[in-house]
Amino acid sequence: MSEIEIEGLSVSYGEGRGQRQVVQGADIAVEKGECFGLVGESGSGKSTILRAAMGLAPQWQGRIEIAGVDARKGPRPAFLRKVQMVFQDPYASLHPRLLIGEAIAEPMRVNRLPRVAERTVELLEAIGLTAAHRYRYPHELSGGQRQRVAIARALALDPEVLLLDEPTSALDVSIQAEVLNLLNKLRAERGLTYLIVSHDLAVISHMCSRLAVMKEGRIVETLGREELTTGAAAEAYTRDLIAASR
Amino acid sequence: MSETAAPRASALQARLAELSRFARAFRRNPLGMVGLFIGLLLILAAIFAPWLATHDPYAPDFGGRLTPPGAEYWLGSDELGRDIYTRILYGSRITLFIVALVIFTSAPIGLFMGVISGYFGGWIDAVLMRITDVFLAVPKLLLALAFVAVLGPGIVNAALAITLTAWPPYARLARAETLAVRNADYINAIRLAGASPIRIIARHVVPMCTSSMLVRVTFDMAGIILIAAGLGFIGLGAQPPLPEWGAMIASGRRFIFDQWWVAAMPGAAIFLVSLGFNLLGDALRDLLDPHAVRRT
Numbered sequence: 175m176s177e178i179e180i181e182g183l184s185v186s187y188g189e190g191r192g193q194r195q196v197v198q199g200a201d202i203a204v205e206k207g208e209c210f211g212l213v214g215e216s217g218s219g220k221s222t223i224l225r226a227a228m229g230l231a232p233q234w235q236g237r238i239e240i241a242g243v244d245a246r247k248g249p250r251p252a253f254l255r256k257v258q259m260v261f262q263d264p265y266a267s268l269h270p271r272l273l274i275g276e277a278i279a280e281p282m283r284v285n286r287l288p289r290v291a292e293r294t295v296e297l298l299e300a301i302g303l304t305a306a307h308r309y310r311y312p313h314e315l316s317g318g319q320r321q322r323v324a325i326a327r328a329l330a331l332d333p334e335v336l337l338l339d340e341p342t343s344a345l346d347v348s349i350q351a352e353v354l355n356l357l358n359k360l361r362a363e364r365g366l367t368y369l370i371v372s373h374d375l376a377v378i379s380h381m382c383s384r385l386a387v388m389k390e391g392r393i394v395e396t397l398g399r400e401e402l403t404t405g406a407a408a409e410a411y412t413r414d415l416i417a418a419s420r
Numbered sequence: 421m422s423e424t425a426a427p428r429a430s431a432l433q434a435r436l437a438e439l440s441r442f443a444r445a446f447r448r449n450p451l452g453m454v455g456l457f458i459g460l461l462l463i464l465a466a467i468f469a470p471w472l473a474t475h476d477p478y479a480p481d482f483g484g485r486l487t488p489p490g491a492e493y494w495l496g497s498d499e500l501g502r503d504i505y506t507r508i509l510y511g512s513r514i515t516l517f518i519v520a521l522v523i524f525t526s527a528p529i530g531l532f533m534g535v536i537s538g539y540f541g542g543w544i545d546a547v548l549m550r551i552t553d554v555f556l557a558v559p560k561l562l563l564a565l566a567f568v569a570v571l572g573p574g575i576v577n578a579a580l581a582i583t584l585t586a587w588p589p590y591a592r593l594a595r596a597e598t599l600a601v602r603n604a605d606y607i608n609a610i611r612l613a614g615a616s617p618i619r620i621i622a623r624h625v626v627p628m629c630t631s632s633m634l635v636r637v638t639f640d641m642a643g644i645i646l647i648a649a650g651l652g653f654i655g656l657g658a659q660p661p662l663p664e665w666g667a668m669i670a671s672g673r674r675f676i677f678d679q680w681w682v683a684a685m686p687g688a689a690i691f692l693v694s695l696g697f698n699l700l701g702d703a704l705r706d707l708l709d710p711h712a713v714r715r716t
Binding site: 228229230250251254258259261262263266267268269270271272273275276280281284285308309310311324327330331 | 430431433434438604605606607608609610611612613614615619623624627628
């Protein structure tokens, strides 16, 4: 059984005649410890898959099972302890009125975990900040630091799986590599499984061993890193995408 | 013990740093400082009224009726020979009491209704907002009048009547703020921690509403003072011999042409205080309005 199993996932927004099908029949399987990429242009539905998995998209059909817990039928707290999400824009994903330390501690407090203060410091150090950053507000940090904090918050419940929604696209190019390397390091240290969404093939090829290409709500092709580097894709759309990123 | 004390001091430090940053920005607004000064003046007058007063606010002195402003009566005396300066000082207590009572009742009610309405949406939103609309549809002073007529005149009843008319705008405001943040990623993030709606609302949504609420409250203080004075003027607010400013104007109305100071002095006090709160509100809005705030 795979760590992430998504079968026949369809997601739609709106109701009645205004209803729009955003994702159609997507199948994804990611093994434990793997990093799986999801690429495609804007509006291809790749972020929606992550949101559906986390229960942030209103209507979806199909089956999502992560770390052995069913996203629909499984107990919600247990599911959230297994999988967490990092959002795209670190300027919008940290509460402006919460201190950094409070933001990281909040998930642990909600789940009544022990040793909240110590673990907050451990997490801050794990992402390359210091204990003193606990008492900073988000607006006192740079974009890269904020995204690190968002990653620390996602790790606060010690999940097995991280869903990463364009984790670096809102950051400067020089900072992107830092954050990606941090993510790689955390995956190796903690045995995490990543499902990472990006429109940037360079990011995916830096991080992932396998990827799926999405177009207009459908997964058109799944391929490995070798095919990506050699450009030996089966679909014309994928070849265009690879050529465009060169 | 010391382990828990140290981090608390630091979190406090972070908040104090924010506060002093805010204070520095506020100091750059001269009109805001004038407003703040007037507000402080009102509070100080209310606290120290017995020491600042030159006469007894209630004791009549028929020898000194309707004396123009001068050395004995700084702002003149009224038709019972009472010192208007002293009565205005004591009146500031009544004004502050009404304003505080209205704010501390109407703002929480409005915040609660608005946040619940905005966060849950659907039929809860529809029901709560239609109730709000009913209250908003009636002119404020009229509604307050009707309630005072039912409850009977008096300061507390006047304040409660104003509360009944003052909460709907807060509900609308809190709802709008809630709608703006309820799907923000930082709220989604706390949802993904498994937090209950109550916790999300109380700890994460409400703090986002407070700054615009604060601005609105400051502006409304001016309006509340005017309505309270209006109720006092028509005899439904504070009752004689209480030195309520509106009631004082009402008693001076009869001789407004010959003894202008009886009505003009409390009128000036009302004018000054509502101007002060308006200036203060303006300054706070410049600093706190989320629509004008730069992205940090």
